[in-house]
Amino acid sequence: MTIEFTPLLCYSIAFVAVFISTAGQILLKKQADTSAQKKGFLSKFLNLRVIVAYGSLFLSLALNQIALKQVPVSVLPCITSTSFIWIFLFGFLILKEKPTKKKLIGVALILLGNAVSRL
Numbered sequence: 003m004t005i006e007f008t009p010l011l012c013y014s015i016a017f018v019a020v021f022i023s024t025a026g027q028i029l030l031k032k033q034a035d036t037s038a039q040k041k042g043f044l045s046k047f048l049n050l051r052v053i054v055a056y057g058s059l060f061l062s063l064a065l066n067q068i069a070l071k072q073v074p075v076s077v078l079p080c081i082t083s084t085s086f087i088w089i090f091l092f093g094f095l096i097l098k099e100k101p102t103k104k105k106l107i108g109v110a111l112i113l114l115g116n117a118v119s120r121l
Contacts, residue, residue: 007068007071007072008072009072009073011072012068012069012070012071012072012073013069013072013073013081015065015068015069016065016066016069016073016078016081016082017081018065019061019062019063019065019066019069019082020062020081020082020084020085020088021088022058022061022062022065023058023059023062023082023085024085024088024089024092025058026054026055026056026057026058026059026062027055027059027085027089028089028092028093028096028097029051029052029054029055029058030051030052030055031089031093031097032051032097033049033051033052033055035097066078066082076119079119080116080119080120083112083115083116084112084116086108086109086112087109087112087113090105090108090109
């Protein structure tokens with residue numbers, strides 16, 4: 003059985019990769035909050051959250067490689083850059099982070115950059 007990598011499937015894979023990457027980065031942020039109190043190198047970097055987070059980031063890279071079968075190289079960075087917007091939103095909703103002026107400017111620049119690159 004062979005899988006036909008249609009454009010719709012590849013774009014879907016790219017967006018799934020964004021959300022997997024976002025979940026991994028939220029896990030890393032959550033772990034960073036709890037690791038500040040812990041002492042020792044191993045307890046900060048060799049725990050389940052960090053391992054799962056880096057595994058999800060690696061998985062998102064692999065999925066992006068698959069998505070490149072049909073998604074143009076000029077479009078994929080625009081899709082992956084939206085992960086920073088999702089991290090901002092999920093950080094606010096899940097981690098209760100305060101939206102600062104710098105973060106809002108960063109999100110606006112990402113949106114502006116994506117719009118300009120699509121012209």
